[in-house]
Amino acid sequence: MIYILIPVFNEADNIPLLADNITNALQGEDKCYVFVDDCSTDDTIAVIKKYFDGKQLQVIIKEANGGPGDSFNKGFDWILADSKSDKDIVVTMEGDNTSDIGILFTMFTLSRLGYDLVLASVYAQGGGFNKTSFFRRLISVIANAIIRFIFDLKVLTLSSFYRVFSISIIRKIKEDYDVIITEKGFISMVEVLLKAIRSDARIIEVPMRLDSSKRKGKSKMKTMKTAFGYFSFLLRDLTKSRKNQSSDYAGKDKV
Numbered sequence: 471m472i473y474i475l476i477p478v479f480n481e482a483d484n485i486p487l488l489a490d491n492i493t494n495a496l497q498g499e500d501k502c503y504v505f506v507d508d509c510s511t512d513d514t515i516a517v518i519k520k521y522f523d524g525k526q527l528q529v530i531i532k533e534a535n536g537g538p539g540d541s542f543n544k545g546f547d548w549i550l551a552d553s554k555s556d557k558d559i560v561v562t563m564e565g566d567n568t569s570d571i572g573i574l575f576t577m578f579t580l581s582r583l584g585y586d587l588v589l590a591s592v593y594a595q596g597g598g599f600n601k602t603s604f605f606r607r608l609i610s611v612i613a614n615a616i617i618r619f620i621f622d623l624k625v626l627t628l629s630s631f632y633r634v635f636s637i638s639i640i641r642k643i644k645e646d647y648d649v650i651i652t653e654k655g656f657i658s659m660v661e662v663l664l665k666a667i668r669s670d671a672r673i674i675e676v677p678m679r680l681d682s683s684k685r686k687g688k689s690k691m692k693t694m695k696t697a698f699g700y701f702s703f704l705l706r707d708l709t710k711s712r713k714n715q716s717s718d719y720a721g722k723d724k725v
Contacts, residue, residue, distance in 0.1 A: 471558045472501045472578070473549045477541030477631075478565040479508040482517045483686040489521035491571040492563075496578055502526040504549060505565075506541035509534065528552075538631070539658025543651040546640055558637040567684040569632040573676050577634045586639035586671035587663075593626035596677035617660060625673060629659045632678065635666075642669045 474492060481488075492503070503525060505518050509532055518529060530544055542562065549560055559581050563569040570590065577588040591597050593614070614628050643650050643665045653661045666673065 471553065471555065472496060472499050473504055473553070473558065473560045474501060475504045475506070475542065475545040475549065475560055475562045476565045477506045477508060477538045477545070478510065478514050478518070479535070480510045480512045480514060481565040482510070482512040482514045484566045485514065485517040485521055487567050487684070488565060491567070493522075493525065495571050495574050499578075500526075502528065502552070504528045504530070504545050506530040506532065506545045508532055508536065508538070508541050537654035537656075537658070539651045539653045539655055539661070542658055542662070543649065546644075546650045549637075550640060550644060553637050556638055560635040560637060560640060561633070562635070563632045566686075568680055568682055570678045570681070573678055574634075577676050580674055580676070581634045581636060584672060585674045586636045587666050587673045588634040589625060589627055589663075589673065589675045590630055590632035590678040591625075591627035591675040592630070592678055592680050594675045594677040597627075598679050600679055600681040600683060621664065623667070625663070625675060627675065628663055629656060630678075630680075631659060633659075639666055639669060639671045642671075 476488075478485075493501075503522055505528070507515055507518075507529060515529060515531065519527070528548065530541075530548060532541070532544065546560070549558075559578070561574070561577075573590060577590065580588045592599060610629070614626070617623065617628055618625075640650065643662065646669050647665055650665070651658045651662050
């Protein structure tokens with residue numbers, strides 16, 4: 471089974487094109503569409519049910535707006551409970567049509583070849599941005615560079631929603647950390663990437679052009695709030711790492 475996990479918030483205008491794109495992708499494969507609605511105030515849920523009628527569909531409706539990280543975490547938990555095979559995969563993507571469906575077959579094929587996590591990368595050679603503001607790109611480049619340096623990461627794109635996970639790496643993250651994602655905002659995808667790396671995931675990147683012109687309406691990402699989230703996450707993770715190291719040293723002293 472291929473689970474396609476999409477968090478949504480007021481995406482009614484984007485759902486018709488999204489439905490056309492993803493239902494025609496990976497034809498011949500069993501697919502389950504998992505939408506997690508973050509308390510939309512428009513007709514997002516009704517439009518999803520209209521355009522995905524007759525298909526295997528799960529709509530998770532949240533009681534409170536908790537951000538994309540909370541939506542992904544709830545979606546992953548539902549998928550883990552529903553999955554019946556170690557060969558299942560999970561595709562995560564945006565609900566606003568900025569994910570390039572044209573590269574999904576390549577990502578899917580790499581996943582089937584044994585990669586635990588396939589990342590769509592705007593920073594890999596051949597990737598890039600279309601119709602994205604200079605300021606937003608600058609914040610993204612700086613934040614990604616700082617996180618790569620601090621954590622000594624070899625991957626180029628850290629926060630993109632568009633990924634293909636093996637079900638086994640999601641299960642391992644759940645076993646290792648109990649909670650797959652704790653961060654509520656867009657930084658959540660950095661969190662789950664770090665957890666995958668620390669769980670020894672095999673990771674590869676595929677170049678992608680992020681085309682914001684395909685989105686109807688404004689992006690839900692608030693640039694400054696997201697930038698603050700990056701640096702807050704860094705401080706929390708580094709503080710936690712130092713505490714763990716101190717505990718290890720204390721334990722050694724007692725031996």
